[in-house]
Amino acid sequence: MSQTKTNASKKNNYIAEGSEWTFDNLKRYEEEISRIAEGYRLDTYPNQIEVISAEQMMDAYSSTGMPVGYHHWSFGKQFLNTEQGYKRGKMGLAYELVINSNPCIAYLMEENTLTTQALVIAHACFGHNSFFKGNYLFKTWTDASAIVDYLLFAKRYIAQCEERHGVEEVEALLDSCHALMNYGVDRYHRPTPISFEKEQQRQQEREAYLQTQVNDLWRTIPKKKAEIEEKKPRFPSEPQENILYFIEKNAPLLEPWQREVVRIVRKIAQYFYPQKQTKVMNEGWATFWHYTILNTLYDEGLVNEGFMLEFLQSHTGVIYQPDFDSPYFSGINPYTLGFAIFSDLRRICEQPTEEDRQFFPDIAGSNWLDTLHEAMRDFKDESFILQFLSPKVIRDLKLFAVLDDDKNRDIEITAIHDEQGYRYVRELLADQYNLSKQEPNIQIYSVDLSGDRSITLHHTQHNRIPLHANDAREVVKHLHHLWQFDVHLHSIQDDEITSSIVCSDNDLKIITPEHENKDEEDPTSTAP
Amino acid sequence: MAFLIIDRRLNGKHKSAVNRQRFLRRYRKHIREAVADSIKQRSITDMERGDSISIPRRDVSEPTFHHGKGGRQTRIFPGNKEFKTGDHIQRPDGGGGGGGGGPGDPSDSAEGMDDFVFELTQEEFLEFMFEGLELPNLVKKQLVHTTSYSRVKGGYTKDGIPARLNVVQSLRSAHARRIALGGKTRKKIKALEAELKELEKQALNDRDNGLKETSEQRIAEIKTELARLKKRLAGIPFLDDFDLKYNNVVEIPKPSTSAVMFCLMDVSGSMTQDIKDMAKRFFILLYMFLKRNYQKIEVVFIRHHTNASEVDEETFFYSRETGGTLVSSALKLMDEIIRERYPEDSWNIYAAQASDGDNWADDSPACRDLLINKVLPKVQYYTYVEITPRDHQALWYAYEDVIKRFPDSFAMQQIESLEDIYPVFHRLFEKKATP
Numbered sequence: 001m002s003q004t005k006t007n008a009s010k011k012n013n014y015i016a017e018g019s020e021w022t023f024d025n026l027k028r029y030e031e032e033i034s035r036i037a038e039g040y041r042l043d044t045y046p047n048q049i050e051v052i053s054a055e056q057m058m059d060a061y062s063s064t065g066m067p068v069g070y071h072h073w074s075f076g077k078q079f080l081n082t083e084q085g086y087k088r089g090k091m092g093l094a095y096e097l098v099i100n101s102n103p104c105i106a107y108l109m110e111e112n113t114l115t116t117q118a119l120v121i122a123h124a125c126f127g128h129n130s131f132f133k134g135n136y137l138f139k140t141w142t143d144a145s146a147i148v149d150y151l152l153f154a155k156r157y158i159a160q161c162e163e164r165h166g167v168e169e170v171e172a173l174l175d176s177c178h179a180l181m182n183y184g185v186d187r188y189h190r191p192t193p194i195s196f197e198k199e200q201q202r203q204q205e206r207e208a209y210l211q212t213q214v215n216d217l218w219r220t221i222p223k224k225k226a227e228i229e230e231k232k233p234r235f236p237s238e239p240q241e242n243i244l245y246f247i248e249k250n251a252p253l254l255e256p257w258q259r260e261v262v263r264i265v266r267k268i269a270q271y272f273y274p275q276k277q278t279k280v281m282n283e284g285w286a287t288f289w290h291y292t293i294l295n296t297l298y299d300e301g302l303v304n305e306g307f308m309l310e311f312l313q314s315h316t317g318v319i320y321q322p323d324f325d326s327p328y329f330s331g332i333n334p335y336t337l338g339f340a341i342f343s344d345l346r347r348i349c350e351q352p353t354e355e356d357r358q359f360f361p362d363i364a365g366s367n368w369l370d371t372l373h374e375a376m377r378d379f380k381d382e383s384f385i386l387q388f389l390s391p392k393v394i395r396d397l398k399l400f401a402v403l404d405d406d407k408n409r410d411i412e413i414t415a416i417h418d419e420q421g422y423r424y425v426r427e428l429l430a431d432q433y434n435l436s437k438q439e440p441n442i443q444i445y446s447v448d449l450s451g452d453r454s455i456t457l458h459h460t461q462h463n464r465i466p467l468h469a470n471d472a473r474e475v476v477k478h479l480h481h482l483w484q485f486d487v488h489l490h491s492i493q494d495d496e497i498t499s500s501i502v503c504s505d506n507d508l509k510i511i512t513p514e515h516e517n518k519d520e521e522d523p524t525s526t527a528p
Numbered sequence: 529m530a531f532l533i534i535d536r537r538l539n540g541k542h543k544s545a546v547n548r549q550r551f552l553r554r555y556r557k558h559i560r561e562a563v564a565d566s567i568k569q570r571s572i573t574d575m576e577r578g579d580s581i582s583i584p585r586r587d588v589s590e591p592t593f594h595h596g597k598g599g600r601q602t603r604i605f606p607g608n609k610e611f612k613t614g615d616h617i618q619r620p621d622g623g624g625g626g627g628g629g630g631p632g633d634p635s636d637s638a639e640g641m642d643d644f645v646f647e648l649t650q651e652e653f654l655e656f657m658f659e660g661l662e663l664p665n666l667v668k669k670q671l672v673h674t675t676s677y678s679r680v681k682g683g684y685t686k687d688g689i690p691a692r693l694n695v696v697q698s699l700r701s702a703h704a705r706r707i708a709l710g711g712k713t714r715k716k717i718k719a720l721e722a723e724l725k726e727l728e729k730q731a732l733n734d735r736d737n738g739l740k741e742t743s744e745q746r747i748a749e750i751k752t753e754l755a756r757l758k759k760r761l762a763g764i765p766f767l768d769d770f771d772l773k774y775n776n777v778v779e780i781p782k783p784s785t786s787a788v789m790f791c792l793m794d795v796s797g798s799m800t801q802d803i804k805d806m807a808k809r810f811f812i813l814l815y816m817f818l819k820r821n822y823q824k825i826e827v828v829f830i831r832h833h834t835n836a837s838e839v840d841e842e843t844f845f846y847s848r849e850t851g852g853t854l855v856s857s858a859l860k861l862m863d864e865i866i867r868e869r870y871p872e873d874s875w876n877i878y879a880a881q882a883s884d885g886d887n888w889a890d891d892s893p894a895c896r897d898l899l900i901n902k903v904l905p906k907v908q909y910y911t912y913v914e915i916t917p918r919d920h921q922a923l924w925y926a927y928e929d930v931i932k933r934f935p936d937s938f939a940m941q942q943i944e945s946l947e948d949i950y951p952v953f954h955r956l957f958e959k960k961a962t963p
Contacts, residue, residue: 023533023535026533027533030533046532047532048532048534049532049533049534050533050534050535050536051533051534051535051536051537052536052537052539053537055542056536056537056539056543058544059542059543059544060543062544062547063543063544063547071546071547071550072547072550073547073550073551073553073554074547074551074590075544075547076544076546076547076548076549076550076551076552077551077588077644078547079544079547079548079551080548080551080644080646080647081644081646083646083647084580084645084646084647087647103532107536110537167550171550171554175590178590179590179591179592180592180593181592182592182593183593321606321607322607323606323607323609324605324606324607324608325607325609326607329607332604332605332606397606397607398606398607398608398609399604399605399606399608400604400605400608400611401602401603401604401605402602402603402604402605403600403601403602404600404601404602404603404619405599405600405601406597406598406599406600407600409619410616410617410618410619411616411617411618411619412614412615412616412617413611413612413613413614413615413616413617414602414613414614415613416608416611416612416613417608418613420613421613425604428602428603428604429604432603432604438595439593439594440593440594440595442593459593461599462599463599463600463601464598464599464600465595465596465598465599465600465601466595466596466597466598466599467593467594467595467596468593468594468595468596469596470591471589471591471592471593471594472591472593474591475591475592475593478591
């Protein structure tokens with residue numbers, strides 16, 4: 001992109017000068033940015049910008065960015081953490097926070113300079129916003145118009161539960177649900193959007209109905225012996241990956257309000273699931289657009305060099321990627337990766353090289369705007385990287401693959417940014433963003449209906465990668481808290497059980513295949 | 529495009545306060561330990577601020593299912609410098625750089641991380657600091673002249689100011705009145721209407737059968753009567769002065785508890801600035817503690833050498849005097865002030881005396897007698913701290929007799945250095961097992 005043209009001949013046409021923002025300035029920037037964004041066919045929800053102070057930003061931060069939320073100590077912990085980081089100057093606060101809702105709410109900090117506010121408006125109100133509206137995952141999985149209503153319902157409902165059943169009990173329940181939150185996601189069917197009132201009404205109906213439905217486990221009508229022996233179907237008939245859903249519907253001893261709380265946590269997990277799957281794309285898209293839009297502003301002579309210098313400085317900070325051996329390294333920066341891929345995609349369309357034609361025959365030389373919109377609409381991180389990570393980006397970022405096998409004494413470099421490595425690196429990096437591989441594959445396998453009502457889960461191991469033992473033990477305890485009968489978790493590699501965690505009412509065992517039973521008397525209790 | 533800019537800066541900013549409190553409550557035990565440690569280490573340099581508290585991160589972690597180390601894992605890293613495909617390199621220790629760490633690999637973030645550190649505000653810090661302490665003999669004394677009232681809702685009244693008008697109650701009573709006043713009339717109307725209907729039917733029949741209508745006159749009569757009754761019914765006012773109901777507010781006198789704290793300090797030549805500093809810290813601690821227990825608290829500073837005088841805070845802590853020491857002069861002055869300004873039946877009286885222990889030898893028994901006969905019967909609690917690294921002096925031994933007489937309301941401790949202040953304070957105000 002061309003940017004450093006000087007517009008000496010033009011008369012000063014700047015939207016505003018100086019670094020202090022005013023509401024009028026914001027308005028005018030928004031108008032210009034909106035006009036440009038429309039030119040780039042960015043389709044957005046209506047925008048609602050809310051100017052807040054740093055303290056409020058910290059509040060928003062620690063309630064997972066949402067404007068309302070139920071109370072829980074873990075949010076307090078998050079808040080203290082943020083506050084500490086901010087007050088000591090260790091960490092800047094984000095300039096902006098944006099909520100996938102309709103209208104799309106973006107928080108701007110009052111401390112930002114005018115330039116930063118313009119950047120944030122382009123980034124959040126047009127970049128993220130259009131992503132929320134356009135990407136297929138968000139379209140099918142979350143309902144932007146209902147989320148704030150739902151959170152309001154959740155907050156009130158949980159507050160009611162606290163009044164009725166005591167803060168401690170609700171807190172313990174929420175702890176357990178949070179531990180399983182990643183396993184409260186429906187990967188296949190879409191939740192139906194409903195409003196707050198409807199949700200409340202349905203909740204009451206559900207409460208009444210649900211209790212009658214748990215009774216598969218309690219059914220006591222005697223059957224003929226022959227009938228039992230004839231077939232003993234496994235329950236559930238298919239393994240269940242949505243653990244929280246299974247618990248909500250089937251845990252034998254939960255009371256109706258407890259089921260509802262499980263449901264609330266599950267729903268919220270579901271809402272955030274697309275965000276987890278599109279981190280690179282979402283940030284890359286927003287970064288690409290703030291960069292493109294602000295450069296267009298400059299090309300049109302609407303902002304001056306000072307503005308651009310300040311903007312480029314923040315922009316460079318945002319997309320900075322420390323090397324793997326830097327002390328600041330903490331993984332691949334999603335802003336960098338996403339921005340690099342989208343920018344390179346535009347280059348491939350506009351100025352394709354021979355290599356690009358070979359790697360991207362369909363895309364090279366096509367209309368860049370069409371191609372980018374398509375990439376934004378129909379992919380998630382994993383497929384996006386697999387599809388669009390170009391050799392040039394791999395070279396620019398100097399990506400390389402490391403194999404760490406605990407059977408070998410040393411680690412091996414299996415691919416680098418060269419001719420032989422491109423495809424392999426691309427595949428592996430895509431894998432790295434595949435949530436179903438990054439999170440251990442744990443499913444509910446069976447419930448012993450006729451016996452002790454214990455529940456059995458299978459962790460299907462891949463490449464012998466084990467569970468983090470300490471944490472897994474804690475989570476199993478939480479699961480036991482919800483199920484209230486024995487819980488078995490088997491790790492399975494190639495049809496063989498490699499280790500098991502068994503949790504019963506008052507003890508927890510970890511069994512390794514050598515059958516050395518390690519009895520443990522709960523050395524670390526979960527709730528102090 | 530719809531676009532809205534809203535200024536939310538004036539909205540509440542303590543949305544997370546509840547969550548923060550929940551966190552503090554959950555980790556109460558940890559925090560209390562950390563506060564105690566912090567106080568020991570800091571030797572109370574200044575109490576006016578909070579402190580950062582650290583809790584082992586393991587204890588505050590929220591577990592999830594995730595992968596641990598081991599097995600066969602491949603990861604992509606940025607920033608290659610000298611590696612070529614097929615290179616074998618040594619496994620780096622503890623992750624982080626080359627091999628282990630990375631995004632989505634939380635296996636090494638859960639362990640070996642720093643403690644979880646956060647700030648407590650002064651208020652919270654004090655709460656934890658004073659937890660487990662109590663003011664002995666805390667008797668709420670009723671003030672003769674109760675000055676403060678709290679306003680409580682107390683039903684409804686018939687008169688009041690328009691601002692307190694209760695619309696729902698007013699309309700409800702208007703409705704009741706309308707039913708009550710119109711009941712009889714309505715019943716009559718109903719009966720007459722029924723009769724009228726009957727008569728008209730009959731009249732119709734008669735006409736059909738060619739008979740002469742017999743009830744014409746009656747019908748006309750009923751109609752006029754109905755009109756009259758309906759008019760009367762309409763005359764009942766919709767809302768009457770009589771219906772208006774106002775929210776009632778009752779004032780309940782609040783038993784106000786107030787306390788006075790006497791600070792007595794020796795300022796004779798032997799009291800160096802260091803000793804005075806220690807005394808000051810002790811007094812501040814006591815002051816803060818009392819402030820948490822009483823809404824209203826007054827402080828009286830009495831300093832003495834051979835003469836006692838009531839002074840302001842500045843003079844109390846910072847002016848220097850020379851000369852000998854007569855502790856009894858201060859006790860006498862305190863007794864006078866109590867009699868003049870703080871009658872013991874309406875004030876909770878606390879006193880703290882700090883001294884290096886020096887006193888004229890003949891004066892100590894006098895002090896003892898003053899305390900036993902005059903002062904102690906009036907005060908809630910009297911603490912004496914002797915700030916000296918040396919052996920006890922006559923005053924200490926004289927006060928030992930006082931303890932025997934008033935074990936509940938008199939206590940004394942020795943402070944040798946700065947570090948002792950908090951532990952001594954703690955000992956003086958420790959919650960005693962209820963007998």
